[in-house]
Amino acid sequence: MKIIKENIKNYIPQREPFIMVDNILDANAEKFQTDFTIFSDNIFLEGDKLSECALIENIAQSCAAGLFLINMEKASKPLDGFIGGISKLFVFDLPKVGDTINTDVYFLHQFANMYLMKGEVYLNKKKLLECELKLAGL
Amino acid sequence: MVLLNDFFTIVKHEESTGKTTIALNGKHVVYKGHFPGHPVTPAVIQMKLVHELLEFRLAYKVKLVSVSQAKFLKILNPEEFNSLEVEIDFTEKDDEILLNAVGLNQSLVFFKIQAFYTKC
Numbered sequence: 001m002k003i004i005k006e007n008i009k010n011y012i013p014q015r016e017p018f019i020m021v022d023n024i025l026d027a028n029a030e031k032f033q034t035d036f037t038i039f040s041d042n043i044f045l046e047g048d049k050l051s052e053c054a055l056i057e058n059i060a061q062s063c064a065a066g067l068f069l070i071n072m073e074k075a076s077k078p079l080d081g082f083i084g085g086i087s088k089l090f091v092f093d094l095p096k097v098g099d100t101i102n103t104d105v106y107f108l109h110q111f112a113n114m115y116l117m118k119g120e121v122y123l124n125k126k127k128l129l130e131c132e133l134k135l136a137g138l
Numbered sequence: 139m140v141l142l143n144d145f146f147t148i149v150k151h152e153e154s155t156g157k158t159t160i161a162l163n164g165k166h167v168v169y170k171g172h173f174p175g176h177p178v179t180p181a182v183i184q185m186k187l188v189h190e191l192l193e194f195r196l197a198y199k200v201k202l203v204s205v206s207q208a209k210f211l212k213i214l215n216p217e218e219f220n221s222l223e224v225e226i227d228f229t230e231k232d233d234e235i236l237l238n239a240v241g242l243n244q245s246l247v248f249f250k251i252q253a254f255y256t257k258c
Binding site: 018083 | 139140171172174176178180181182183185186201202203204205206207209210211213253
């Protein structure tokens, strides 16, 4: 475990109620792994299911946290980051309250402060959603 | 969370052109976390408001299947831009809906989304 939930705010610019990542399990130059548990106060719940919006945001915040973690010697605090593009997105299923999702994000390409990342969200090894994100300003 | 009548309200809707003018609620709790002291409308919230406007047009619930492409071209700060014109073009085939949406304020384009949905 690289970063635990209690410290996640040191690694991402988002704050409650918009924090959609808990722990950074691993981060290296190719791949970041995170997890996130869905509680009943999550703003993206619809009934007992979590909206796909929260899963996309979870991938974006996993990227932000991992990028800051591996670039800490260059930046003193996490900068506000933005999703500039979403593509190749497929929704397979949605998690429920009480579920813990696992997310893998991979570097595809970097140009200056623009990053193209691929993200996959899993629940018990079953893929819930995948997409590519273009992120800027991290 | 339902955004309609909380995060945004419909100011005007023209069914013939598919254009809907919406007002953004800059005081919504989403902006407290994204980001503190610097409100920016999250891309995923822009996706969600398009989803809800599509349901408003269809008068039935849909779920997102895939996104071919979504582009977020300009930072949408509700203190700077508190309204948006959303143009939604869709085609229904069986239970599948192909959507093309553009979000603008005057001549400024904030987003372009192409996505597939299916009837719930």
